[in-house]
Amino acid sequence: MTARRRKEADGQKLHQSVLLEAAVDLLVNIPDGNYVDCTFGRGGHSRLVLGRLGEHGHLLGIDKDPEAIAFANDLAAEDPRFSVFHGSFAQLAEAADQQGWPMLDGVLMDLGVSSPQLDDAARGFSFMRQGPLDMRMNPEQGMSAAQWLATAEEQEIADVIWRYGEERFSRRIARAVISRRVEEPLETTRDLAELVSSAVPRKEKHKHPATRTFQAIRIFINRELDDLETGLAAAAERLAPGGRLVVISFHSLEDRMVKRFMRDLARGPQLPRGLPVTASDAESDFRLVGKALKADITEVSDNVRARSAVMRVLERRDKQTGEGA
Template identity: 70%
Template sequence: MTARHEADPLSHRSVLLDLAVELVVVRPDGRYIDGTFGRGGHSRLMLESLSGDGRLLGIDKDPEAIAVARALAEGDSRFSWFHGSFAEIDQAATVAGWDRVDGVLLDLGVSSPQLDDPERGFSFLRDGPLDMRMNPQQSPSAAEWLATAEEREIADVIWRYGEERFSRRIARQVVARRQEAPIQTTRELAALVSDAVPKKDKHKHPATRTFQAIRMHINRELEDLEQGLSAAAQRLSPGGRLVVISFHSLEDRLVKRFMRDLARGPKIPKGIPVTADQERSAFRLASKAIRASDEEVRDNVRARSAVMRVLERVYND
């Protein structure tokens, strides 16, 4: 971990910082999007790699991240910000007046400041309102959703996004409990899940999977990722790169398949005559999957599950 992060223990520790920036910034005078600005660890390093003509647009759903981005923009005219989802890359690029971009970086998931602030309700380790929204201006919060969703939907979400084998029991408990009183705090939900799970994993809090699943559902994380990947790839100039860092196997699977399919090129049914041009792919995988070094994992436990993948546009479609 660099001194940059040691200075403020609450600030987000940027995983695979230097390499990600090296891979995404293909030319110093290009146009770039950091789709997950966070506290700007990657953005600041990208700006250091850009010349006076380079431009960077930072996107985040979280108003607290955007407050940091706004301050950065005041001090650096090469940087601008967009409050919204990276699923809206098209809209953000249009607002910036950009047709094509030279690189897009996505460092997925929640940031350390989000996890560490009990008021945001992301963590079962800290008691606070059961919120979990990256953008608190959007509804519903986790508490609102748990108060109204059907038992079956709750079970499905916990199973699909948390791969929690006791999802049905947990959903049943949620519905039983809310008939007495609404579930409003992280501690209440963590205790309920802990009671509902009959077999506990030694190395994991019993609520880990459930919290992760509800967070992914509330923030539409996989839906946004799917849309964001397509929009980003379409916007890339030849030579431009999409760099994605995932922390969750469901995210990484989606990223891996998306990049692999684009790099393979169009699926043309057998027997249809095509020219070499029609068969070739407009994209290539610029690298194999990259994981954090042992040193980075020692310094930052979050890096252990990080996987970085890089797609490059070779030609225009």
């Protein structure tokens, strides 16, 4: 284990998994089933899942981040029930096929950026820490935020900041980026944070002016919503009867997508009125498990990141046993 990973493992940069117990309680129905943790991070959820599985249960951990994969490989060396896939959860079907799993008993997605990523200035995710303007979940692939901002058209920059950050001053910010890069490139998180602060005429109370812009660029650079759309569809398709999809999201764009996806599946086929069909023809293969769940006051006081977390659960009905009906 590297010195850096030992430092994190010792707790100096320990990631607190949000809604940990609740997520695993709702996820693990079949102790000897096959499960996927789509966002391994530092393994908080995965370790608890393994604690709930029987000796014939299996868990696959997926992550884009090479540092997370290093932690996942350590866990795989400790526990033969755990396997690792380095990639996006948009590749869920491929990852499951590699394990020889046509169906899954549970899939967990803990969305967004993790605390170790935010805390590491070298990753460039946070406007609170001076570092290179990178923002890639996998720094070994794709274009960094700095590279994109140096080449994108003004309209594209404005569209990204509006679409993924819902920033009403997106056009002002895009114009400022274009003006700035004529003179010198945006290379650090401080460069971008200060530019946004100067471009935004009205500030929100208790929120840094660059919050929405950093969020938007990070989502765009990492194709987070595209990956989420693909991953949700793959997870639902692979769920075995009685299997569950558990998703924890941290901002409204993610949660709206998850909510609509699960709601539409639970509704079942929307058939035209008057069509001669039986009740079973119109019945959905899925159901929602409970209502959206948020962290309680105690968890939020211990971990401020939990404040915006929303968890939703979808289950494939087991029509043979009648469970989930």
